[in-house]
């Protein structure tokens with residue numbers, strides 16, 4: 001257990017000076033020294049190397065090679081980039097495909113799973129899940145003729161969910177267990193191995209959403225015998241706004257399952273233009289149409305940075321940083337009415353910290369919008385009362401965490417948030 005004792009800024013400087021990953025911050029575009037960015041769990045920063053990489057993709061590859069560029073390697077990029085992401089999540093090179101959005105991939109894989117458990121009628125998820133995931137499951141149930149029931153496991157403290165609660169929800173009627181590994185609000189992290197085993201013991205398939213785990217915590221999909229997974233590349237992977245997502249199908253399941261969108265890229269030989277569909281035999285059967293190459297390109301240099309840093313070292317730093325955040329919040333913010341909305345146990349915690357306060361919305365606005373020369377902090381607000389602080393160890397500093405907590409204290413002590421309205425913005 002990491003213990004801290006000092007609330008002096010000199011101590012934050014010392015932690016930064018001892019940080020062996022500190023140089024990775026130089027890999028990112030950071031133009032404003034007075035802006036503390038703690039929202040890399042929603043949209044990762046821009047890697048400097050992505051700029052030249054994209055310039056080349058546009059000017060040389062698209063601009064000069066034109067249609068020939070597809071055969072220069074572009075057409076295989078969904079699987080080749082997948083092979084790199086596989087190293088981050090403990091999968092084999094041919095088990096990951098970069099394609100579409102997370103919501104769409106969840107749709108494809110959940111339908112595929114339900115079709116191989118035709119007699120079972122229950123889908124298990126939880127009340128922490130990202131609403132989009134639940135909407136997709138609700139839509140699937142309607143599409144398949146209302147034969148299934150979606151059962152949501154609930155939390156007793158709105159921070160964590162016990163494995164006993166999961167166990168009692170799963171039974172011989174369960175077709176699919178579909179959970180997000182790290183909860184987007186509280187950062188609660190499931191024991192992936194244990195929950196996957198529970199699903200398998202009941203004969204159900206397990207589908208994990210890794211959006212808040214990939215690039216944040218080490219994963220071992222093969223080690224835990226995970227069936228299916230989806231995940232996002234614009235959060236901790238720093239792939240850029242709306243970058244294509246990825247999906248994972250364990251190799252022995254690839255040919256047994258079939259996703260419902262039979263686009264030409266899912267077929268064995270798209271350029272045969274056969275009038276009847278015959279699916280590819282590998283992970284490509286989970287493709288649909290032409291990949292969005294420019295957005296996909298930007299993911300590659302960003303993933304390289306994570307591989308260079310190593311997930312084990314990133315996790316170690318992330319845990320130190322979230323623990324330091326919680327230590328300072330306990331000292332300075334708890335007396336001001338804040339409550340920790342994230343598990344204190346490190347094995348139950350992803351890479352962000354949520355603080356709860358009745359004035360969270362206006363405090364978030366004050367943090368983001370305070371005029372210069374104030375230090376500005378960017379977290380995000382998640383209803384009803386969470387302020388979420390993403391810790392991204394590639395570029396988050398201990399000094400930044402210190403300054404952010406000091407700034408929250410200043411705003412709440414001085415009631416500076418009262419200058420802001422409760423009016424909601426389109427994106428929070």
Ligand SMILES: *Cc1c(COP(=O)(O)O)cnc(C)c1O
Nearest residue numbers: 101102103130180184209211232
């Ligand atoms: C961010 C996130 C998504 C994003 O889905 P999109 O289809 O890319 O909009 C899905 N699931 C979870 C758990 C997320 O955190």
